[in-house]
Amino acid sequence: MADTTTSFAGPTGHSIPSPEYLASYLLIFLMGLTLASSSIVRTQLSNMMGKSSKEMQPIQNLSISEIKDGSEPELLNKYEIMNKFSQDTWQRKAYDAFAAKLSDKEKTFPCIYASKGWKDNDLIYMFLPSEDCTERTNVLAVARAILAYHPQSHKYGCNTSLVVLAPNSQTKKRAIEDYHRLFWGFCKSLRQLDPKPWPSHISEETASNRWCMCFDGKPAFMAVLTPAHEKRQTRYLPYFCFVWQPRWVFELLLTSDEKRAATLKNVRGLIDKYDHPLVHSPDIANFGDPNSSEAKEYFIWDENRPASAPWPTLLAP
Numbered sequence: 551m552a553d554t555t556t557s558f559a560g561p562t563g564h565s566i567p568s569p570e571y572l573a574s575y576l577l578i579f580l581m582g583l584t585l586a587s588s589s590i591v592r593t594q595l596s597n598m599m600g601k602s603s604k605e606m607q608p609i610q611n612l613s614i615s616e617i618k619d620g621s622e623p624e625l626l627n628k629y630e631i632m633n634k635f636s637q638d639t640w641q642r643k644a645y646d647a648f649a650a651k652l653s654d655k656e657k658t659f660p661c662i663y664a665s666k667g668w669k670d671n672d673l674i675y676m677f678l679p680s681e682d683c684t685e686r687t688n689v690l691a692v693a694r695a696i697l698a699y700h701p702q703s704h705k706y707g708c709n710t711s712l713v714v715l716a717p718n719s720q721t722k723k724r725a726i727e728d729y730h731r732l733f734w735g736f737c738k739s740l741r742q743l744d745p746k747p748w749p750s751h752i753s754e755e756t757a758s759n760r761w762c763m764c765f766d767g768k769p770a771f772m773a774v775l776t777p778a779h780e781k782r783q784t785r786y787l788p789y790f791c792f793v794w795q796p797r798w799v800f801e802l803l804l805t806s807d808e809k810r811a812a813t814l815k816n817v818r819g820l821i822d823k824y825d826h827p828l829v830h831s832p833d834i835a836n837f838g839d840p841n842s843s844e845a846k847e848y849f850i851w852d853e854n855r856p857a858s859a860p861w862p863t864l865l866a867p
Contacts, residue, residue, distance in 0.1 A: 612742040616690055623695040625674050625712075641677050644715040644789040651787065660784055660820035661773070663803065664793070667709030674699060674706065678716040681724075681790050684735040688716075692736070693743045696765050696794060708802045712794040718777065729776040730849050733792060734860050737772075740765060741864035756845040756859035759838055762797065763848070769797040771837075772848045781828050781852045784821055792848075800837070810836045829854070 626634065628649065635642035652659050652668040659665050667673045676695045678688045692714060699712045724732075746767035753760040762769045772794060775787035804810045814836050821830035831850050835842035845859040 612686070612689065612739055614743055614745050617693050617697065617743060617745065623676060623691060623698050625676055625695060625698060627671050627674060628668070629671065631675060640717045640789070641715070644677070644717070644787075644791070645675065647788050648713065648715065648791060657824060658820055660817050660824050662817075662820070663709045663799070664711065667707070667711060670707060670709060672706040672710040673713055674703075674710065675713045675715060678714060681716045681719045681732075683714075683716060683732055683790070683792075684739060689736060689739045689743065693740060693765070697745075699794075700766050700768060700796070703796055704798075708799055710796070710799065714792050714794070716790040718789060724776075724778060726776065726778040726852055729774070729778055729790060730851075730857060731860070732790075733774050733849050737763060737859075738861065738864050754863045754865070756862060756864070757843050759840060759842045762837060762844045771795040771797065771800070771844065774849045779852055782825050782850060784824050785850055785852075797837075804836075828852075833857075 628645070631642065631645050635645070637643070637646070649668060652665045664673070676691070678691060680688065682688065683692070695712060695714075703710050703712075744765050744767075748754055749764055749767060749769055751760075752762060752764055752769050755761055763772050764770065772792055773785075774793075775785050775791040777786070777788050777790065779786040804813060814834070818830045818834060821834070831847075831854050833842065833846035833850065833856060835847070837844060843858070846856050849857045851857050
């Protein structure tokens with residue numbers, strides 16, 4: 551029997567492809583065009599996005615040994631900052647903006663512990679060389695800073711925190727979503743550098759009410775402020791900033807369920823006044839409260855919608 555799927559004889563005797571063959575050839579041709587155009591589009595998008603697409607990804611192959619290979623981090627208190635940096639430097643401007651927020655007597659900053667820590671000189675500061683906190687040098691710098699800060703943190707008092715400030719980008723203006731991805735990319739990269747095991751009593755699932763950020767075997771609370779926040783002034787600063795607050799601070803200050811409940815109510819009320827007409831985020835809660843997660847508290851949007859971590863765990867691919 552003749553093969554009719556490939557060709558048939560035309561009126562001149564020449565072999566002409568059959569309709570089935572033509573259809574198959576056309577399908578292959580169109581698939582090739584699709585794949586080629588997709589590749590071109592991907593290349594164009596990659597070129598358009600440039601570094602912005604890469605900076606949202608956690609750094610791969612970070613080595614714990616790299617922490618010890620660098621120089622000692624420069625950790626400064628507020629008086630050392632004022633002596634070291636003149637008022638025209640970005641470091642001084644960033645610190646002054648942060649200090650003004652915490653020391654404003656007419657508009658009380660909701661985190662009363664941070665304000666008291668600033669007044670008592672219990673806050674310690676470090677400055678990053680660039681706004682992209684996911685860059686290898688920045689992740690390593692913060693890792694070294696936390697390791698240096700932890701052993702001496704208790705001597706600063708129960709309102710201490712490590713405040714990380716970064717210069718404004720000279721090449722781009724970032725949206726809130728950009729800062730959200732930068733922050734969580736940093737947290738994921740920092741997790742790769744942890745020299746100690748994750749604490750057994752802290753969940754590694756970011757959606758859990760028993761999760762919080764940990765490093766050096768110690769849990770902490772984090773808060774992020776950005777230049778992109780407009781409505782929620784509690785999270786606005788003209789410079790990108792995030793704060794590392796050891797968990798032991800809360801254990802000393804909030805020693806009972808009654809104190810935790812009263813403090814939470816007070817903080818929420820202050821947030822409502824500070825951010826008026828925007829009310830406090832419903833994700834502001836005490837650690838361990840049912841249906842809560844600190845992953846939603848660290849970075850809060852300009853409106854009341856959950857700002858969850860982008861990964862189920864910080865070790866997820």
